[in-house]
Amino acid sequence: MANLNGFWSYAHKDDDAEEGRITELARKLVREFELLTGDDISLFIDRDNLEWGNVWREAINGQLSTVAFFVPVLTPMYFQSAECKRELETLLDRAEGSMQSGIVLPILYADFRGTIVEDSESELIERCKALQWVDWTTLRLEEPSSAVYRAAVSKMAQRLVAANKELEEALNDAALTGGDVVVEDDDGEPGTLERMAEMEEALPEMGGTLREIGHKAEQIGQIMKATVENNKVKLQKSFAGKLAVARMLAVELEKPSTDFLDLTAKYSNELRAVDGGMQALIDQSADQITNEENQAAVADLFDSVIDFARKARNNLDQTEAIQEPFQAMSKLSRELRVPLRRVEQSVRQIAGGVEITDSWVKTLDERGFLEQLAIERPEWLEATNPAR
Structure with a gap:
C-alpha cells in the first residue's frame, strides 16, 4: 500500500x-x-x-x-x-x-x-x-x-x-x-445531486429558523427586563422579595427557554443537512468559475453564502447578549438555573453552527474564489483568515 x-x-x-x-x-x-x-x-x-x-x-x-x-x-x-x-x-x-x-x-x-x-x-x-x-x-x-x-x-x-x-x-x-x-x-450515501437538493430544501427553512431563534432570544430578554422593572421595590426590600421575583421569573421563562432550546436543536439538525450540499456546491462551482458566462451566477451564490454566515454570526451575538444578565440573575435562586442551562445549551448549539457557516466562507477565501470574483471579504474573516 x-x-x-x-x-x-x-x-x-x-x-x-x-x-x-x-x-x-x-x-x-x-x-x-x-x-x-x-x-x-x-x-x-x-x-x-x-x-x-x-x-x-x-x-x-x-x-x-x-x-x-x-x-x-x-x-x-x-x-x-x-x-x-x-x-x-x-x-x-x-x-x-x-x-x-x-x-x-x-x-x-x-x-x-x-x-x-x-x-x-x-x-x-x-x-x-x-x-x-x-x-x-x-x-x-x-x-x-x-x-x-x-x-x-x-x-x-x-x-x-x-x-x-x-x-x-x-x-x-x-x-x-x-x-x-x-x-x-x-x-445509503447521497451523491452530489442529492446533497444539493437537500441543501436547496433546507436552506430557506433554516433561514426561517434563524429568525425564530432571534425572536425567541428577544422575547426572553424582554421578559427578564420587564420582570426587573416591574419588581424594583421587591428586589430592593428583602431577601424574601428577591427570592419571590426569582421564582416568578423562573416560571415565566419555563416555556420560552424550552422553546428556545427546541429551536436551536432544530437549527443544528437543519445545518447538518445543508452542510454536505454546500460543500458539494462549492466544489462544483470551482469548475464553473473560469466560465465567464457563469461567473455572475457563481458570484451571486457566494454572496448568499457570505450573507447567511453573517446572519448566523449576528444571531449568536444576539443570543450571547441575554446570557450574561441571565447568569447574574440565576444566582438569586437555584430555580433559575434550569432555564439558564437551556439558554447556555442553546448558545453552544448556535456557536457550533457559526463554526460551520464560517468554514464555508473560509473555504471560499482559501481557494481564492473571493479574490477571483472580486467579492469583498467580510470584516470578521480578517481576524481568523488574514488577507492572502
Missing part, C-alpha cells in the same frame, strides 16, 4: 491543555505504524491547514482506501466543537457497515460520560463505542517514554495494521477474481 494518509481529529484546546501531548501521540502512532509496515504515512493533524481540507474532501468523496487511519480523540471539548463532530459523523457514515470501519480508531482520552446532553452526541458516542474505542483516560497520565505507554501505542498501531491488511487483501482478491468487493455502502 502506498500514498497513505492518516487523519487525527482533536480539539486544539485539549492539546494546549495537555501541552502538546495529544499531537505528539499522533506522531508516535504514525512512527510505529511505519515501523511495522514500511509504508510512509502523510499525517494530517491541523484542520486549519488548507491541505487538510483538500485531502479530506478527496478521501471522503472518493474511495477511502487511501486512508490508513482516522483517529478521533474524544473529550468533552471535542463534542463542543461542531467541526470535530462533523468530521466524525462524516467518516462514520462512510465507513460503518463496510470493511473500512477498522480504520476508524476512537480514543477515549478524557471521560466525558455524564457531560453529554444532546441526543445527537449520545448517538455519536454509541457509534464510537461500537467500534471498540481505546481507553486512554489513565494512559494519558503515563510518561510517553514509559514501557506501558509505548506498548499501548504499539498495540494501537498493530490494530490499524491488521485492519489495513484485511482491506488490502479483500481488494486484491476482488481484482484477481474479477469480482466486486463492497468497501463502502453507496446505497
Whole structure:
C-alpha cells in the first residue's frame, strides 16, 4: 500500500491543555505504524491547514482506501466543537457497515460520560463505542517514554495494521477474481445531486429558523427586563422579595427557554443537512468559475453564502447578549438555573453552527474564489483568515 494518509481529529484546546501531548501521540502512532509496515504515512493533524481540507474532501468523496487511519480523540471539548463532530459523523457514515470501519480508531482520552446532553452526541458516542474505542483516560497520565505507554501505542498501531491488511487483501482478491468487493455502502450515501437538493430544501427553512431563534432570544430578554422593572421595590426590600421575583421569573421563562432550546436543536439538525450540499456546491462551482458566462451566477451564490454566515454570526451575538444578565440573575435562586442551562445549551448549539457557516466562507477565501470574483471579504474573516 502506498500514498497513505492518516487523519487525527482533536480539539486544539485539549492539546494546549495537555501541552502538546495529544499531537505528539499522533506522531508516535504514525512512527510505529511505519515501523511495522514500511509504508510512509502523510499525517494530517491541523484542520486549519488548507491541505487538510483538500485531502479530506478527496478521501471522503472518493474511495477511502487511501486512508490508513482516522483517529478521533474524544473529550468533552471535542463534542463542543461542531467541526470535530462533523468530521466524525462524516467518516462514520462512510465507513460503518463496510470493511473500512477498522480504520476508524476512537480514543477515549478524557471521560466525558455524564457531560453529554444532546441526543445527537449520545448517538455519536454509541457509534464510537461500537467500534471498540481505546481507553486512554489513565494512559494519558503515563510518561510517553514509559514501557506501558509505548506498548499501548504499539498495540494501537498493530490494530490499524491488521485492519489495513484485511482491506488490502479483500481488494486484491476482488481484482484477481474479477469480482466486486463492497468497501463502502453507496446505497445509503447521497451523491452530489442529492446533497444539493437537500441543501436547496433546507436552506430557506433554516433561514426561517434563524429568525425564530432571534425572536425567541428577544422575547426572553424582554421578559427578564420587564420582570426587573416591574419588581424594583421587591428586589430592593428583602431577601424574601428577591427570592419571590426569582421564582416568578423562573416560571415565566419555563416555556420560552424550552422553546428556545427546541429551536436551536432544530437549527443544528437543519445545518447538518445543508452542510454536505454546500460543500458539494462549492466544489462544483470551482469548475464553473473560469466560465465567464457563469461567473455572475457563481458570484451571486457566494454572496448568499457570505450573507447567511453573517446572519448566523449576528444571531449568536444576539443570543450571547441575554446570557450574561441571565447568569447574574440565576444566582438569586437555584430555580433559575434550569432555564439558564437551556439558554447556555442553546448558545453552544448556535456557536457550533457559526463554526460551520464560517468554514464555508473560509473555504471560499482559501481557494481564492473571493479574490477571483472580486467579492469583498467580510470584516470578521480578517481576524481568523488574514488577507492572502
